[in-house]
Amino acid sequence: MSLQQRVIEAFHQRFAAPPAFAVRAPGRVNLIGEHTDYNDGFVLPMAIDRAVWIALRSRPNGQVAAYSLDFPQPATFTLSAFAHQGHGWFEYVKGVAWALQDAGHILEGWEGVIAGDVPVGSGLSSSAAIELATARAFAAVSQLPWDAATMARLCQRAENQWVGMNCGIMDQLISAAGQAGCALLIDCRSLEITPVRMPDTLRVVVLDSAAPRELASSAYNERRAECEAAVAKLQAAYPQIRALRDVTPAMLTAAEHRLDQVERKRARHVVFENDRVLRFGAALRSGETDQLGALLLASHASLRDDYQVSSRELDTLVELAMETPGVLGARLTGAGFGGCAIALTEADRAEDAATTVIERYRRATSRAGQAYVTVPSQGAEVLTLDD
Ligand code: GLA
Numbered sequence: 001m002s003l004q005q006r007v008i009e010a011f012h013q014r015f016a017a018p019p020a021f022a023v024r025a026p027g028r029v030n031l032i033g034e035h036t037d038y039n040d041g042f043v044l045p046m047a048i049d050r051a052v053w054i055a056l057r058s059r060p061n062g063q064v065a066a067y068s069l070d071f072p073q074p075a076t077f078t079l080s081a082f083a084h085q086g087h088g089w090f091e092y093v094k095g096v097a098w099a100l101q102d103a104g105h106i107l108e109g110w111e112g113v114i115a116g117d118v119p120v121g122s123g124l125s126s127s128a129a130i131e132l133a134t135a136r137a138f139a140a141v142s143q144l145p146w147d148a149a150t151m152a153r154l155c156q157r158a159e160n161q162w163v164g165m166n167c168g169i170m171d172q173l174i175s176a177a178g179q180a181g182c183a184l185l186i187d188c189r190s191l192e193i194t195p196v197r198m199p200d201t202l203r204v205v206v207l208d209s210a211a212p213r214e215l216a217s218s219a220y221n222e223r224r225a226e227c228e229a230a231v232a233k234l235q236a237a238y239p240q241i242r243a244l245r246d247v248t249p250a251m252l253t254a255a256e257h258r259l260d261q262v263e264r265k266r267a268r269h270v271v272f273e274n275d276r277v278l279r280f281g282a283a284l285r286s287g288e289t290d291q292l293g294a295l296l297l298a299s300h301a302s303l304r305d306d307y308q309v310s311s312r313e314l315d316t317l318v319e320l321a322m323e324t325p326g327v328l329g330a331r332l333t334g335a336g337f338g339g340c341a342i343a344l345t346e347a348d349r350a351e352d353a354a355t356t357v358i359e360r361y362r363r364a365t366s367r368a369g370q371a372y373v374t375v376p377s378q379g380a381e382v383l384t385l386d387d
Pocket of ligand 1: 037167168169335
C-alpha cells in the first residue's frame with residue numbers, strides 16, 4: 001500500500017469519514033553546493049521520491065489534531081494559544097502554525113493523519129518535509145495563496161526560530177519547489193530557481209551511513225560563525241562584499257593572508273564550491289557528463305579537508321563507491337557529520353552499484369547502512385479528494 005493510501009485509510013478508521021485533502025512534501029538530496037546556502041551562494045538539490053503525507057479535513061474552533069503513524073504522541077493544540085512542549089515531531093507542526101500566523105495569515109484548524117518515509121535524522125531533510133506538508137495542510141483548509149518561495153521562507157523561519165535549528169533556505173525551498181525529473185539550480189540570494197533536467201542515462205544513489213549525526217547542530221553553527229568572521233575580515237580589502245558569495249577565487253587568493261588558518265579553509269571551500277555548482281549545472285545542461293564525477297569528488301574532498309564536516313563513514317562510502325563499476329562520482333550530501341552520501345551512476349548499473357557499495361560498507365564498518373536509487377520528484381502538493 002502506498003503512503004498516500006495508508007494515510008487516507010488511517011484517516012477513515014480514525015474519523016469514520018473520508019479526508020478532504022491529501023498533501024505531500026518530499027525530502028531531498030543535494031547534488032552539489034554544500035554549506036553555500038547561508039553564504040548567499042548556489043545549490044543544486046533535487047526532491048526525492050520519499051515524502052511526508054497528511055490526509056486531513058478542517059476542524060472547527062481553531063483546533064489542530066494531527067496523529068502520526070510513525071510516532072506515538074499526537075500534535076494537538078489550539079491556534080489562538082500554544083507553546084513549546086519538548087522536542088517531538090509536533091514542534092514542527094506548531095512552528096509552521098506560528099510562522100504562518102506571525103506573517104499575518106488567518107488560519108483554520110484541521111485534523112488529520114500523517115506518515116512519512118523520509119528516514120528521520122539521516123540528513124535527507126525529513127524536517128523540511130514535515131514543515132512543508134504542514135504548510136500545505138494549513139494552506140488547503142485556510143485557502144491561503146501558495147507561493148513556493150514564500151512558503152519555504154516561512155518554514156525556514158519555523159525551523160530557525162521555533163525549533164531552534166539555524167539552517168539555510170535550501171531544504172525548505174527544494175521541498176516546496178521540486179520538479180519531477182529535474183534538479184533545481186537555486187541562487188540562495190535572489191531565490192531564483194533554474195530547473196536542470198537530469199539525463200535519463202544517469203541515476204542518483206543514496207548511500208545512508210546509518211551513523212548518528214552527533215554534534216551536527218553546534219558544529220553547523222560554528223561553521224556559520226567562521227564564514228561570517230571571514231567576510232568581516234575580507235571586507236577590509238573588498239568593502240563591497242556582503243557574503244562569501246561575492247568573493248571570486250581570484251579575490252580570495254589575493255586576500256587570503258587576512259584570514260586565520262581556519263577561516264581560510266572555510267572560505268576556500270565556500271568560494272570554490274559555488275564555482276563548482278555553476279560548472280556542474282552547466283555540464284548537466286550541455287550533456288558533458290564526463291566532468292560531473294570529478295566535480296562531485298572535488299566537492300567531497302573540500303568538505304572533508306577544508307570545511308571539515310565529513311566523517312570516517314562518509315569517506316568510506318565515497319571511497320567504496322569510486323571502486324564500483326558504473327559510478328561517475330560521489331560525495332557527502334547535506335550538512336555532513338554523519339548522514340548520507342550520494343553516488344551519481346550510469347542508469348543501467350545503479351541498482352547493482354547500490355547493492356555492491358552497501359554490502360562492502362557493512363563489512364568494512366559493521367554498520368547497517370542502506371542504499372537506494374532515487375529519482376527527482378515533485379515538490380509540495382495538495383490533492384483534493386472527491387469522496
Ligand atoms: C543542512 C541545512 C541547509 C544547508 C545544508 C548544508 O541541510 O538545513 O540549509 O546549509 O545543511 O549545505
